[in-house]
Amino acid sequence: MGFGVTGLRGDAAVVGIAEWPTERKYTGARSFQIEQWAQLAAEALADAGIDSSEVNGLVTSDLRESKDFVPATIAEYCGWEVNFAERVDIGGASPVGAVWRAAAAIELGLCDVVVCAVPSRPRPRPTVTKGPRQDWGAMGASSMEWGSPQAEFDIPHGNVAQNAGYAMIAQRYASEFGWDERALAKIAADQRRSANMTPGAVFRDVPITIDDVLASKVVADPIHVLEIVMPCNGGSAVVVTSRERAARSNHRPAFVKGFGERLAYKTHSYAADMIRTPIAHAADQAFTMAGVSRADVDACQLYDCYTITVLLSIEDAGFCKKGEGIEFVNGHDLSWEGDFPMNTNGGQLGFGQPGAAGGMIHITEAVRQIQGRAGDRQLGQADTMFVSGNGGIISEQTALVLQGG
Amino acid sequence: MQPAPITPMPTPTSQPFWDALAEGRVDIQRCGQCESWVYYPRARCPQCLSDQLNWTTISGEGNVYTFTVARQPTTPAFSEVENPIIAVVELDEGVRVTTSLEGVAPADVRVGMRVGPVFAPADDGMWLLRHQPI
Numbered sequence: 412m413g414f415g416v417t418g419l420r421g422d423a424a425v426v427g428i429a430e431w432p433t434e435r436k437y438t439g440a441r442s443f444q445i446e447q448w449a450q451l452a453a454e455a456l457a458d459a460g461i462d463s464s465e466v467n468g469l470v471t472s473d474l475r476e477s478k479d480f481v482p483a484t485i486a487e488y489c490g491w492e493v494n495f496a497e498r499v500d501i502g503g504a505s506p507v508g509a510v511w512r513a514a515a516a517i518e519l520g521l522c523d524v525v526v527c528a529v530p531s532r533p534r535p536r537p538t539v540t541k542g543p544r545q546d547w548g549a550m551g552a553s554s555m556e557w558g559s560p561q562a563e564f565d566i567p568h569g570n571v572a573q574n575a576g577y578a579m580i581a582q583r584y585a586s587e588f589g590w591d592e593r594a595l596a597k598i599a600a601d602q603r604r605s606a607n608m609t610p611g612a613v614f615r616d617v618p619i620t621i622d623d624v625l626a627s628k629v630v631a632d633p634i635h636v637l638e639i640v641m642p643c644n645g646g647s648a649v650v651v652t653s654r655e656r657a658a659r660s661n662h663r664p665a666f667v668k669g670f671g672e673r674l675a676y677k678t679h680s681y682a683a684d685m686i687r688t689p690i691a692h693a694a695d696q697a698f699t700m701a702g703v704s705r706a707d708v709d710a711c712q713l714y715d716c717y718t719i720t721v722l723l724s725i726e727d728a729g730f731c732k733k734g735e736g737i738e739f740v741n742g743h744d745l746s747w748e749g750d751f752p753m754n755t756n757g758g759q760l761g762f763g764q765p766g767a768a769g770g771m772i773h774i775t776e777a778v779r780q781i782q783g784r785a786g787d788r789q790l791g792q793a794d795t796m797f798v799s800g801n802g803g804i805i806s807e808q809t810a811l812v813l814q815g816g
Numbered sequence: 817m818q819p820a821p822i823t824p825m826p827t828p829t830s831q832p833f834w835d836a837l838a839e840g841r842v843d844i845q846r847c848g849q850c851e852s853w854v855y856y857p858r859a860r861c862p863q864c865l866s867d868q869l870n871w872t873t874i875s876g877e878g879n880v881y882t883f884t885v886a887r888q889p890t891t892p893a894f895s896e897v898e899n900p901i902i903a904v905v906e907l908d909e910g911v912r913v914t915t916s917l918e919g920v921a922p923a924d925v926r927v928g929m930r931v932g933p934v935f936a937p938a939d940d941g942m943w944l945l946r947h948q949p950i
Contacts, residue, residue, distance in 0.1 A: 557827070563826075563827070568914050569889075569902050570890070571890050575884050575890050575902050578886075579883060579884045579902070579904060580882070582882045585927075586926075629887055632884050632922070680912050681912060685882065
């Protein structure tokens with residue numbers, strides 16, 4: 412389908428954000444995810460200058476305390492009655508998915524203040540232990556249920572969790588376009604320079620070089636451990652509102668001008684083409700909707716669970732030609748002060764991956780830059796941001812074009 | 817021989833696939849309406865949603881589409897295997913299967929390498945479809 416006709420006016424905006432520092436070991440007081448959700452919401456609303464009584468929409472992902480009825484559980488807990496409630500289930504692509512759903516609902520007139528939050532701090536330890544815990548979730552299997560294709564045909568061969576999957580995608584890329592491990596390592600090293608400028612980043616005080624990345628352990632050929640995100644705790648949230656309400660909020664609005672979402676498969680073995688990724692479709696839609704070109708983008712915030720994800724996203728989102736990503740990376744400084752600023756808070760490789768909130772740190776950073784609140788790493792020109800989301804093994808991807816008003 | 821990490825549990829739909837492996841054959845489905853080959857086994861064709869799927873014996877041969885060497889075990893059972901090779905093989909019929917490779921050193925695996933089926937015993941009388949160079 413073409414993208415010529417859309418109903419988006421670009422009248423909904425992110426106006427407030429909340430973000431907790433990423434940490435490898437959480438030392439603070441523990442709380443349930445429902446409590447964390449409410450706390451993030453309160454912080455993001457306060458940042459926006461919007462009262463809790465004005466909230467009439469929410470978008471969430473999973474909640475550890477409730478398998479089903481998640482949006483209603485949150486609404487009840489926060490004391491909201493909402494006209495729009497969504498639970499988004501596209502992995503790391505969910506936060507971008509949450510923001511565009513909020514914007515679409517606002518433009519339809521369903522609601523005008525929507526909170527999207529992703530808590531990811533540890534919960535209190537149970538005082539009563541139940542029976543043995545099914546441990547497959549911890550290994551990255553989304554389903555071990557009878558009748559699940561993944562359980563029956565993929566996991567028996569050890570094709571489970573992320574490392575092996577992304578490594579196979581990288582290996583396929585190498586066979587088609589060649590490989591330069593220094594270029595891939597450079598993505599992590601350039602981003603680390605931005606992380607070193609970012610308060611709250613787990614690697615704020617730890618610089619790395621390309622050689623450090625290449626000297627780190629190979630986890631699954633050809634991927635080194637320093638090309639993989641560090642799992643952390645943390646949490647992030649945003650408030651999305653209408654143009655009218657945004658005008659009376661605390662900060663410069665970051666308008667949602669375009670978005671896209673594309674789901675292509677569950678397990679990469681069954682991708683039509685493992686290295687031509689769904690972001691291509693999502694990005695084309697987002698840019699067409701926004702009416703801006705790639706050249707108009709001041710910075711990219713690209714989902715970066717692995718360096719290979721970044722390489723493929725630069726190519727497939729259209730910032731260089733297919734197969735020329737390695738040359739592009741080698742030819743540009745990707746840090747906040749470079750000529751292709753990307754993941755200006757260090758991305759998840761440098762800031763840390765706070766669980767399901769990983770995808771949200773790209774959105775909060777884009778908003779922070781647009782609002783001129785990025786501190787020492789503030790870009791000189793920060794009006795138009797491209798944000799990507801990615802879930803599973805590059806199986807579900809989302810795109811967002813944000814513009815300052 | 818690699819130990820089977822997790823024994824698959826056949827379903828009524830997939831049972832013929834697993835039965836064939838136990839008898840040393842690779843049987844996959846082909847759509848009677850649009851003639852597409854289908855893998856993994858399904859109740860309906862993923863090209864046209866027809867339920868006219870017929871089991872057909874194939875060679876099980878194909879080419880390595882991609883692979884990795886899981887130097888860090890992905891499942892506890894794989895922790896007994898040194899550097900298991902997880903792969904995706906494109907069968908000659910055009911469909912891709914998740915598999916694992918035997919009879920080849922990690923350094924010698926190549927994308928595009930020709931491979932054939934290995935019928936590998938697993939627990940509970942099950943057999944897994946693995947691959948090796950031919």
